[in-house]
Amino acid sequence: MTAPGDPVRAAVDAAYRDEWGQVVATLIAATGDWDLAEDCAQDAFAAALATWPRDGVPRRPGAWLTTAARNRALDRLRRDAAGAAKLRLLAADGAREPAEEDIPDERLRLIFTCCHPALPFPARVALTLRTLAGLSTAEIARALLAAEPAMAQRLVRAKRKIQEAGIPYRVPPAEQLPERLAAVLAVLYLIFNQGYGEEDPDRALNAEAIHLARVLVRLMPSEPEPRGLLALMLLHEARRPARMEGGVLVPLEDQDRSRWDRDLIDEGVAVLDRALALRRGGPYQVQAAIAACHATAPDTASTDWPQIAALYGALARLAPSPVVDLNRAVAVAMAEGIPSGLALVEELAASGRLDGYHLLPATRADLLRRAGRKAEAKAAYEEALEMAPTEPERRYLTGRLQEL
Template sequence: MRTDDLLRELAPRIVGVLTRRHGDFGAAEDAVQEALLAAATQWPEEGIPDNPRGWLIQVASRRMAEQVRSEVARRRREDLVAQQLPEDRRAAPAADIEDAPGRDDTLILLFLCCHPALSRASAIALTLRSVGGLTTAEIARAFMVPEATMGQRISRAKQRIKASGVPFRLPDDKDRASRLAAVLHVLYLIFNEGYASSAGPDLQRVELSREAIRLTRAVHGLLPDDSEVTGLLALMLLNDARGPARTGPGGELIPLADQDRGLWDAEAIAEGVALVTEALPRGPLGPYQVQAAICAVHDEAATAEETDWPQILALYGVLERLGANPVVTLNRAVAAAMVHGPAAGLALLESLEADGRLKGHHRLHVVRAHLLEMAGDRQGAIDHYRAAAARTNSLPERHYLTIRAARLSSASGG
């Protein structure tokens, strides 16, 4: 295993050990980041130690010890740990609580980082830092903000976690379902930002989508019988499988219908299809499973022309019944146009215009342009492709839409 992969796998476990020991998530996370940096510097030259987990615990503990300047601070942390532990475990030996061999705190840390007290942006940043093992600089680069800004965001998130007084343990059964939904939503957002970057020169940020898949695999490993966890992992794999075909040699966007399907990752597609096939009968049915099923229909078509659009349209109907969402309706409009003609899709867009939640969003203009082009209204399509290009912050998408409008204009003599 590569050093960076090993460090990312171990990071949440070491944070868990130190948080259990000292009762201070923020200080533990900072100390582990310093230990990870030391390992990333030393291990490539000196070799991976025989006990990498123990090495990291020792170095991170030393960093924390340097932070604890007085006996009063040490006792305060011990008292906090004692208050947070269940009564029947307060007298247990420290080694049993902190350093049990094979202990994996990944899921606990995910629940902690996705605490309801945090904003969506803060939860994403804290998850990538504490569970993903990414440095503040790496996260800042991924989201194209200054490192200082990202550092402040992460620091505030840790302060809010500390102020909330949430104990370092899984939520109880009553609270777990809603909190798990927050965890999956954060992982979904991380994947989406990697799969289709919202801004900047690159269509994809592979490091983010791969990290989201890695973390979702970890959750699936801990909760293998949860159908929505399985559905989310399938959804990510089925989308990510198309990655090699989504851009051309110069990084230009290639739409789904024009992609070379021979470049798709057949192994990832097979795994994703198997996962969603396993999850759907098990239930309860959830939106991630349905989205994965839609992706499976796309991925299993040998050519764009062989896509089973009636099945996709039916699945979008199911998705809307699970939870009305303007983005789902937007996608259903495309499927309706492919099955019943562009007029049917355009009629659905009228309801979205009245809804107002996508007003001014570039994606609404993209779909309207596509459907108008299907209907033979070239000038209308040109106008909306240009409007979409002016509203997107993704440079590859802007270039694609601008070129699309220019080609239609040239073809129509405009």
């Protein structure tokens, strides 16, 4: 975490969020060595921490970091006889100054390389989160609800597979785009969600995910799901200003809707309408339709909960997931009554499919509170508090406990 009053560290942190993917992508494109690219990128950010306090933050931090990482890679390859071919490629690449317009294409090539069908689907998602977003193994494991040691092995095997299979570093030809689309969309949405619930949300990653979704829409204009994902991101982003208050997470029903970004809502709804006009029924379109129901309702009481419950039912058929089932239970509770939704939550808890997921006891606690079962709600809030991964969520749960 950045120390208060440390502008240089804040600048390095911001550059990490903004530039990590570009620096790594540039080195991978030049050398084909994923581990070397990550190592030298880390060295470049360490060098920034050492030199920027003395020399000042450069006008173009991304170009500075890319040059520093490339120079570090040159040094390492000069000491490695086996790196002669990579050294020639990197030296040639160094003759070109990094340009701002290169960033989207370079990162998109990185995503499509990571999402090659020769890799298992979970490995595609994990590898892109690591190389593009710079997430740690622990952060990726948490995002994908997986064990950290297993995630580390998954990343190692994915990198080895790319090198051994000679997977090309490029955006594939048009006929090969559809088979990689599902993984690319999943990666972009996970990148968008990273930090969304944190006290200091990572706006750089969200902005980059939205930007890349726009690029993907232009790349595949006849595909509805990239538009569905873009609409979903825009509608979520529109509600961001009201999601946190004084470092405490604010649930949807308590948010000040006057603070929502109406321009983003209008754009998100328009993008969704265009996606639905192309073809109905994809999971991102359905999620965007749910978000649109929330975003266009003037208040919680007028929200179309029966429609939301029906949409979650459709989503459960398209993309089965216990998290979807949990969200559907909440919608059913609001549409049909607390007992109906609570029964679904209890059934989900008994299945064990969401063991260790803090939102399961948190949701159960909220429904129990609404039902007037305070003692049970208190126990469920305490269980959720022990699992909650972020400070804003812990503050929210603590507040609920104090109310009880």
